[in-house]
Amino acid sequence: MCVPGCQETVRHALSRRGLFKGALALGAVSAGIVAKPAHARPPARFTTTVDLTHTMSPEFPTFFGVAGIELEKKFDFHKDGYNLNWWHIIEHAGTHLDAPIHFSENGMSAEKIPADALVTALAVIDVTEKAAQNPDYLLSRDDLAAWEKKHGRLPENCCVAMHSGWDRHVSDPKFAGKDAAGVLHFPGFGPDAAEWLMKERSVAGLAVDTLSLDHGPSKDFKVHYAWLPSGRWGLENVANLDKIPAAGATLVAGLAKVKGATGGPARLIALV
Numbered sequence: 015m016c017v018p019g020c021q022e023t024v025r026h027a028l029s030r031r032g033l034f035k036g037a038l039a040l041g042a043v044s045a046g047i048v049a050k051p052a053h054a055r056p057p058a059r060f061t062t063t064v065d066l067t068h069t070m071s072p073e074f075p076t077f078f079g080v081a082g083i084e085l086e087k088k089f090d091f092h093k094d095g096y097n098l099n100w101w102h103i104i105e106h107a108g109t110h111l112d113a114p115i116h117f118s119e120n121g122m123s124a125e126k127i128p129a130d131a132l133v134t135a136l137a138v139i140d141v142t143e144k145a146a147q148n149p150d151y152l153l154s155r156d157d158l159a160a161w162e163k164k165h166g167r168l169p170e171n172c173c174v175a176m177h178s179g180w181d182r183h184v185s186d187p188k189f190a191g192k193d194a195a196g197v198l199h200f201p202g203f204g205p206d207a208a209e210w211l212m213k214e215r216s217v218a219g220l221a222v223d224t225l226s227l228d229h230g231p232s233k234d235f236k237v238h239y240a241w242l243p244s245g246r247w248g249l250e251n252v253a254n255l256d257k258i259p260a261a262g263a264t265l266v267a268g269l270a271k272v273k274g275a276t277g278g279p280a281r282l283i284a285l286v
């Protein structure tokens with residue numbers, strides 16, 4: 015299985031000056047896959063990098079309500095001559111990637127996602143006003159249509175990010191807010207919107223600035239179950255989507271490469 019993003023390899027070389035010098039080669043990642051033309055390749059140059067990653071700590075809210083990481087000091091500079099921690103982490107905590115195998119029996123695990131598929135054009139869908147009115151807001155097909163009306167067709171093999179404004183709640187209980195009945199409340203992708211992206215557009219991944227691709231109250235995880243088994247990936251707890259343009263940025267998802275992992279911590283950098 016191959017994600018849409020790996021069917022088309024648009025390589026960009028990062029020069030010593032730190033500038034993309036343009037597409038160098040168009041090829042296929044694996045044998046037998048025909049490369050498609052690059053309709054909307056990532057920008058050839060960038061002037062700014064924006065960190066889309068939250069700082070991970072034991073305090074960072076998690077879906078499970080327990081610490082997503084624990085650091086155990088194994089070696090101390092004063093005692094041992096150097097500092098070194100052992101980490102105990104949840105695969106899906108902090109800013110992280112969901113690999114296809116997370117919600118499928120035989121999907122791709124994290125280390126098998128090709129590097130090319132982790133560098134994509136980034137389309138940011140602003141639903142901040144709607145999410146402010148409705149914490150359970152589902153990003154809709156209308157939201158996608160509104161983006162395309164303004165910015166043109168979604169780029170080939172892009173990442174579509176929901177910007178709900180939720181990352182500003184990361185230090186308050188609202189981020190993973192549970193009501194009296196224990197139901198979570200935060201926005202997410204609507205299943206119909208995700209389905210449309212799968213059928214009608216070429217999208218490598220979804221990204222959200224919340225804990226989950228599905229909105230808080232979801233019990234059936236429809237978006238996860240549709241999106242990930244199709245070979246596509248997802249990013250959760252993305253930060254700083256308000257600091258990048260709605261169109262034109264390139265995402266570099268630096269994913270931890272662990273054998274058999276169902277996802278993992280990611281350093282997300284936008285090239286603007």
Ligand SMILES: [Zn+2]
Nearest residue numbers: 106111112250
């Ligand atoms: Zn996850």
